[in-house]
Amino acid sequence: MLAELKGLNEECGVFGIWGHPEASQITYYGLHSLQHRGQEGAGIVSTDGEKLVAVKGEGLVNEVFGNGRLQELGAGKAAIGHVRYATAGGGGYENVQPLLFHSQSGSLALAHNGNLVNANALKHQLETMGSILQTTSDTEVLAHLIKRSGYTLLKDRVKNALSMLKGAYAFLIMTETEMMVALDPNGLRPLSLGKLNDAYVVASETCAFDVVGAEFIRDIEPGELLIIDNGGLHSERFTLHTQRAMCSMEYIYFSRPDSNIDGINVHTARKSLGKQLAMESAVEADVVTGVPDSSISAAIGYAELSGIPYELGLIKNRYVGRTFIQPSQALREQGVKMKLSPVRGVVEGKRVVMVDDSIVRGTTSRRIVKMLRDAGATEVHVRISSPPIKNPCFYGIDTSTHEELIASSHSVEEMREIIGADSLAFLSPGGLVEAIDRPFDGETRGQCMACFTGKYPTEIFPDTVLPHEKC
Secondary structure: OOHHHHOOOEOEEEEEEEOOOOHHHHHHHHHHHOHHHOOOEEEEEEEOOOOEEEEEEEOOHHHHOOOOHHHHHOOOOEEEEEEEOOOOOOOOHHHOOOEEEEEOOEEEEEEEEEEEOOHHHHHHHHHHOOOOOOOOOOHHHHHHHHHHOOOOOHHHHHHHHHOOOOEEEEEEEEOOOOEEEEEOOOOOOOOEEEEEOOEEEEEOOOHHHHHHOOEEEEEOOOOEEEEEEOOEEEEEEOOOOOOOOEEHHHHHHHOOOOOEEOOEEHHHHHHHHHHHHHHHOOOOOOEEEEOOOOOHHHHHHHHHHHOOOEOOOEEEOOOOOHHHOOOOHHHHHHHHHHHEEEOHHHHOOOEEEEEEOOOOOOHHHHHHHHHHHHOOOOEEEEEEOOOOOOOOOOOOEOOOOHHHOHHHOOOHHHHHHHHOOOEEEEOOHHHHHHHHOOOOOOOOOOEEOHHHHOOOOOOOOOOOOOHHHHO
16 A cells, blocks of 8 residues: 555665676666665765765655765765665654764675664663764664674674674675675565676665666575675575564565565565455455555456456556655545545446555545545445554564554454445455465475564564664
């Protein structure tokens, strides 16, 4: 659905390239392809092998790097980039990544996708040891841990620092002479490796490879530290205790349909979710429509299996600016009207199945149901291609607290009444796993289902702060 309207935001995306004479420009285009993962800030740090240069700011990628600012990065041979959401309480230039640190021994740049559940505990520990933190981002913690490690080689200092982190993290770390890539032991966030001529490319999603013309090589493994320098690739492990738990919402909502996650195309996975939903929750209707953009694939799958025609019953206005990406409920509700329009010629006099990917607060769903009724729909049956979101996410997705999650305190029937639908049904947890059909590792399908089931793949610390409260 419309992430900026319903408060369900992926926190960020990362892109890096090593060994290309136009590294900064390639990174710029890579960040454009990841813009859906973060629309409130962007940055690039590049290196020519002797120094690191940073350009970053608040806004969209083209806004940050317009007016010649991209040229400030120089030609370079390597770069890392980042796009992010500045969610409530966490805005400000100082939190825009990549973070760049200088010391007498050299410079270090960091870009991070995810959220550390033990960040507060580590910050307290670092401050008692004399560290002065410059941001409210948990990304900065890694830089201090690396600097304080007693090992001589950077890779050993990085391994030691990573072993102290708990939670979700896909890190890009760059110095004047090398780039390091690290993925948490659960592999909660997607991260892939590609190649562009003789250069190596790393990105949160494979769609970035297609945009810059790179060839996909493989996914980064959980617990892996990949070192890229002028000598090529060097893969090491910072831990052997791994258990894959890829975020289910990457398939359901966040990733672009043309991306592949662990060899599974996102569009294909969403179509399968829609088909499974139709098997579990069939209803008599005249037309199926999806809420743009992320629910279109699921709606097509629902229509294919049910035999009910798929139509564009809702149109998204793509020219409404970020003015409407606002935290206040009043502007969020107004934003629904500005962002979406029902197609009266499609829904008038029809029984409509409205397929959506999730319900967070319920406010946006209620507004869309009302829109369809006002456009003449005789019945509106809402079908959700995921289970009810009952629990907050601590791993880098801006879900709300328990109090704001409508499914945590209301039954499906109560939610149906609140949003004003004739019927409401969610996909079952088992149906979700079966539809995505990730490789079976002998025990699990390697998916994180915590927001649906409350079973978190890592320890959750008492002072863990939700991403939307902190970052």
